[in-house]
């Protein structure tokens with residue numbers, strides 16, 4: 001004689017509904033949070049974009065999270081609904097045995113492919129905005145050199161030298177001296193990235209962009225800062241023993257302050273005809289030829 005289990009009825013769908021509601025509420029919160037850009041919650045943990053280009057990156061980040069969470073919410077909702085709605089109610093009960101469901105299988109094959117295509121499309125569009133250097137007039141150029149293990153920032157043809165010819169001014173850091181990059185606000189500055197030794201990666205969290213600095217490959221991108229301030233930057237590519245010392249600060253200043261800074265570097269004798277390819281430290285690395293480095297940097 002089998003044990004007769006009491007029949008359980010009402011609470012199950014209600015609990016399922018409650019879980020579904022909680023999932024929905026969570027997703028709705030994130031969607032609502034993703035609508036603004038003022039707080040860290042609204043930016044979904046992204047830094048506040050300092051540049052015009054960074055706004056597009058942030059929009060892509062928020063959009064991708066909202067799309068992913070809507071999909072996640074839908075899937076979680078279905079999972080929990082099925083767990084509660086179709087759970088076993090009797091010891092001797094055999095659930096409905098479904099071997100396949102063609103429309104459903106077609107749906108969950110096609111839909112992720114469509115999602116990937118949409119994500120890819122938005123990524124390419126954002127990339128074209130962020131890296132667009134054809135329609136955006138570049139007003140200022142900085143040659144950024146990543147060297148083991150610091151940075152050199154060159155400002156080509158920044159000030160007029162004694163003979164009236166424009167000269168390059170620079171600031172070169174070392175492991176013990178964190179260098180400062182200075183750029184003007186509301187101006188499009190292009191960073192020309194050069195490396196005399198190994199692959200580094202130039203990035204500023206506030207700009208929402210980073211890019212590899214590779215020997216033999218001339219990478220570049222540009223930013224248009226929209227507010228003044230001091231921001232932190234660093235190397236994002238493990239480049240050797242003292243990689244962690246490759247820090248720098250970025251000062252976004254007014255045009256007048258920028259010109260005063262360039263003149264100050266010239267007055268302090270930090271100038272040369274051509275961009276400097278790293279500090280003296282870089283040229284003493286084993287296997288590096290100074291003359292060859294010069295060519296890499298042009």
Ligand SMILES: [Cu+2]
Pocket residue numbers: 146199200201235236237238239243246
């Ligand atoms: Cu590095």
